[in-house]
Amino acid sequence: MMLLSVNVGRLKAVDHTDQPEGLTGIDKRPVDGPVRVSAPGPKGVAGSGLAGDAVCDLRHHGGDDQAVYAVAREDLDDWERELGRSLANGAFGENLTTRGLDVSGALIGERWRIGREVVLEVTCGRIPCRTFQAHVGEPGWVKRFTRKAQPGAYLRVIEPGEIRAGDTVEIVHRPDHGVTVALQFRAETTERELLPRVLDAADALHPEALEEARKYVAKYGDKSGERQGG
Numbered sequence: 336m337m338l339l340s341v342n343v344g345r346l347k348a349v350d351h352t353d354q355p356e357g358l359t360g361i362d363k364r365p366v367d368g369p370v371r372v373s374a375p376g377p378k379g380v381a382g383s384g385l386a387g388d389a390v391c392d393l394r395h396h397g398g399d400d401q402a403v404y405a406v407a408r409e410d411l412d413d414w415e416r417e418l419g420r421s422l423a424n425g426a427f428g429e430n431l432t433t434r435g436l437d438v439s440g441a442l443i444g445e446r447w448r449i450g451r452e453v454v455l456e457v458t459c460g461r462i463p464c465r466t467f468q469a470h471v472g473e474p475g476w477v478k479r480f481t482r483k484a485q486p487g488a489y490l491r492v493i494e495p496g497e498i499r500a501g502d503t504v505e506i507v508h509r510p511d512h513g514v515t516v517a518l519q520f521r522a523e524t525t526e527r528e529l530l531p532r533v534l535d536a537a538d539a540l541h542p543e544a545l546e547e548a549r550k551y552v553a554k555y556g557d558k559s560g561e562r563q564g565g
Contacts, residue, residue, distance in 0.1 A: 337501065362428070403492065404429045453496040
């Protein structure tokens with residue numbers, strides 16, 4: 336398992352964002368050399384966990400619990416075959432493009448050591464938005480991406496440090512609850528009856544996803560009887 340590329344975004348003016356300045360940082364490109372990774376601070380105030388990576392919409396992006404976004408190269412390859420066109424590393428706005436790691440199959444709370452210093456913890460899947468759709472340039476992209484349920488993973492920074500392309504990735508902790516990123520994503524989007532199951536990962540789950548699951552259980556109860564794997 337390895338890190339194929341580290342990708343950072345520069346501010347770019349576009350017509351497909353609801354930001355007042357018309358700027359986005361979703362167009363992320365691989366960079367040479369080491370990149371510093373650290374916990375950025377609270378959501379709504381802080382941006383990316385990667386030094387030099389632009390985040391414009393602080394309402395929905397950035398902050399400690401989604402400091403880093405990772406996508407598996409294997410998933411990009413799968414989309415290339417489906418879309419009939421090439422997708423470069425960083426094409427989904429991800430900070431980390433990995434090889435040999437089942438990112439969407441990772442468990443909430445799973446921890447990865449990247450290189451010698453950095454440890455990251457999986458918090459949730461990425462929910463697609465219209466800026467993502469316009470960036471990819473595919474009609475109906477939000478629905479297609481949602482149906483596929485390979486969202487990639489947001490991560491928080493447990494141990495800061497520097498990373499670079501070519502670093503090894505090691506899974507250093509796997510919880511025993513069985514709640515994967517893909518399951519959490521499906522629960523929040525197309526299979527909301529799975530939301531009670533997501534509470535098994537409450538200790539590490541992104542706070543907003545945790546609140547969503549708790550609200551569902553408070554309203555409908557836990558009807559997950561036949562609990563499913565991810």
